[in-house]
Amino acid sequence: MYDFDLICIGSGPAGQRAAVQASKLGKRVAIIEKQTCIGGVCIETGTIPSKTFREAVRRLYADPGIDHGTPTARKARPSMDQLIAQVDNVVAKESETVQDALSRNDIEVIRGRASFEDPHTLVVDGISSKRRVSGANILIAVGTRPAEPRGIAADGKVVVTSDSLLQLEKLPRKVAVVGAGVIGIEYASMFAALGVQVTIIDKRPRPLEFLDHEIVDELVHQMRKQDVTFRCGDGVSSMEVVEHGGQREGLIELESGKHVVADMILFSVGRQGATDALNLPAAGLEADDRGRLKVNDDHQTSVSHIYAAGDVIGYPALAATSSEQGRLAACHMFGKEAQPMGIHFPIGIYAIPEISMVGKTEEELTAARVPYETGIARFREIARGQILGDDSGMFKMIFHRDEGTLLGVHCIGSGATELIHIGQAVIGLGGGLDYFLNTVFNYPTLAECYKVAAFNAANKIQTVQSLKQRKAAKAEAEAPA
Numbered sequence: 444m445y446d447f448d449l450i451c452i453g454s455g456p457a458g459q460r461a462a463v464q465a466s467k468l469g470k471r472v473a474i475i476e477k478q479t480c481i482g483g484v485c486i487e488t489g490t491i492p493s494k495t496f497r498e499a500v501r502r503l504y505a506d507p508g509i510d511h512g513t514p515t516a517r518k519a520r521p522s523m524d525q526l527i528a529q530v531d532n533v534v535a536k537e538s539e540t541v542q543d544a545l546s547r548n549d550i551e552v553i554r555g556r557a558s559f560e561d562p563h564t565l566v567v568d569g570i571s572s573k574r575r576v577s578g579a580n581i582l583i584a585v586g587t588r589p590a591e592p593r594g595i596a597a598d599g600k601v602v603v604t605s606d607s608l609l610q611l612e613k614l615p616r617k618v619a620v621v622g623a624g625v626i627g628i629e630y631a632s633m634f635a636a637l638g639v640q641v642t643i644i645d646k647r648p649r650p651l652e653f654l655d656h657e658i659v660d661e662l663v664h665q666m667r668k669q670d671v672t673f674r675c676g677d678g679v680s681s682m683e684v685v686e687h688g689g690q691r692e693g694l695i696e697l698e699s700g701k702h703v704v705a706d707m708i709l710f711s712v713g714r715q716g717a718t719d720a721l722n723l724p725a726a727g728l729e730a731d732d733r734g735r736l737k738v739n740d741d742h743q744t745s746v747s748h749i750y751a752a753g754d755v756i757g758y759p760a761l762a763a764t765s766s767e768q769g770r771l772a773a774c775h776m777f778g779k780e781a782q783p784m785g786i787h788f789p790i791g792i793y794a795i796p797e798i799s800m801v802g803k804t805e806e807e808l809t810a811a812r813v814p815y816e817t818g819i820a821r822f823r824e825i826a827r828g829q830i831l832g833d834d835s836g837m838f839k840m841i842f843h844r845d846e847g848t849l850l851g852v853h854c855i856g857s858g859a860t861e862l863i864h865i866g867q868a869v870i871g872l873g874g875g876l877d878y879f880l881n882t883v884f885n886y887p888t889l890a891e892c893y894k895v896a897a898f899n900a901a902n903k904i905q906t907v908q909s910l911k912q913r914k915a916a917k918a919e920a921e922a923p924a
């Protein structure tokens with residue numbers, strides 16, 4: 444007899460959701476968490492703090508109605524303390540909400556760092572005691588930690604990762620961001636909106652390569668207007684902290700020989716699975732070179748009663764997908780039927796301006812030789828865009844040229860991460876052009892973008908069809924009898 448039917452290691456979205464699902468099925472469940480804050484990276488240092496910081500930047504400095512963050516002349520630049528105050532508040536409330544949910548569902552929270560003793564037994568190292576617990580099933584939901592710079596320590600002052608960024612005492616004046624992925628771009632755009640001088644460095648030629656290129660071009664254009672410098676296609680050759688006029692500063696040398704000086708360096712080149720402390724060999728498991736675990740479609744590792752979900756299994760590594768993976772893992776271990784997670788999940792980048800996408804990009808469709816047409820709507824042509832004062836937002840839909848089905852939606856501008864869900868529903872239900880051409884939305888709303896972009900795509904498709912028909916008719920008329 445084991446102590447629990449399920450033990451989840453980690454209280455992030457994957458662990459939480461698995462635990463609640465198992466409890467709803469009448470199972471005895473525990474969550475082990477090493478941090479004081481319950482809620483995972485998601486609540487403690489990741490999603491929630493970064494999004495709350497963004498909101499504080501917009502509310503305290505950038506004009507709240509405008510997503511591209513133009514500072515209003517009247518406002519004085521806020522201090523780090525002012526920006527962080529709201530973050531601490533929201534983190535505490537969110538963590539409390541999670542703890543309430545766990546307690547309502549009779550889930551035992553065990554404090555300490557877990558490691559395997561054998562495939563069913565975990566040792567939990569708490570602050571003052573050690574405890575052994577056994578589980579019929581175990582879910583590894585330990586998430587990730589930031590990759591650390593090589594040859595220099597992230598001191599939390601001059602060199603920071605997303606774990607320590609929001610503990611800064613002072614707003615920096617010059618920031619260098621190494622790694623133009625989601626974390627790097629989100630924070631870079633927030634600092635730029637605060638009037639901080641930002642340089643972004645990435646060894647790849649473009650930031651956020653997985654996004655539709657037209658949308659990223661628009662983002663780069665808007666960030667350059669905020670004086671952001673992009674140093675892409677150039678790796679970091681060395682990084683050091685130097686004393687200069689009584690101040691400590693970061694000095695980066697790029698592979699091309701260029702130098703970047705900053706009073707803070709955000710190191711954001713990706714994340715590693717947090718599996719090193721788990722003593723995986725005792726469970727018969729092994730992680731890959733980035734600390735991640737391999738699972739099958741049911742989220743089982745190679746040891747069938749040990750499951751893994753969330754960031755520790757890699758892509759897509761988002762809060763919502765991690766939750767769903769946790770729930771599905773719990774359903775599978777206790778024989779509850781569940782549909783697999785839909786493939787059309789949205790991606791939201793909370794930069795200033797906001798970006799969101801669902802479905803395919805133009806680049807993916809071109810590579811796969813899928814015939815498509817795009818429809819564009821610009822926020823400046825949409826009444827709600829004018830009302831919001833957002834004249835730079837852009838919205839794009841991609842339709843299959845012959846079948847009219849919706850293949851992708853891409854948006855940059857106010858409300859992008861909310862707006863995308865209409866497209867997600869239509870893609871999921873196999874709808875397309877006809878739906879948008881025949882549907883009436885509330886007015887004035889940003890949803891009008893769907894209508895405008897659909898007409899734009901329909902007109903382009905119609906023009907090509909007419910030209911083709913005319914060409915065919917001409918060819919027929921000229922053909923010898």
Ligand SMILES: Cc1cc2nc3c(=O)[nH]c(=O)nc-3n(C[C@H](O)[C@H](O)[C@H](O)COP(=O)(O)OP(=O)(O)OC[C@H]3O[C@@H](n4cnc5c(N)ncnc54)[C@H](O)[C@@H]3O)c2cc1C
Nearest residue numbers: 453455456457477483484485489557586753754760761762
């Ligand atoms: C700066 C930042 C911003 C982000 N923004 C977004 C966003 O806007 N939208 C979005 O969808 N996603 C975002 N993410 C990603 C999102 O936070 C993750 O996808 C999500 O938190 C993953 O959930 P998880 O359950 O896998 O684990 P995590 O949330 O990573 O939680 C894992 C937990 O396991 C605990 N743990 C680890 N090892 C042990 C051990 N040995 N014993 C006990 N406990 C252990 C950790 O302390 C942690 O609490 C962001 C991430 C970062 C870093």
Ligand SMILES: NC(=O)c1ccc[n+]([C@@H]2O[C@H](COP(=O)([O-])OP(=O)(O)OC[C@H]3O[C@@H](n4cnc5c(N)ncnc54)[C@H](O)[C@@H]3O)[C@@H](O)[C@H]2O)c1
Nearest residue numbers: 622623624625626627645646647679711712713760791792
């Ligand atoms: N809004 C969101 O959904 C959101 C927000 C933040 C984070 N996240 C999650 O966090 C994860 C990690 O984010 P991230 O931004 O740290 O990683 P990432 O993998 O998204 O980006 C890392 C970037 O660093 C670059 N890079 C790597 N090594 C480099 C080097 N030596 N020099 C210069 N550039 C280098 C890469 O080319 C890449 O562009 C994301 O994959 C995502 O799952 C999601």
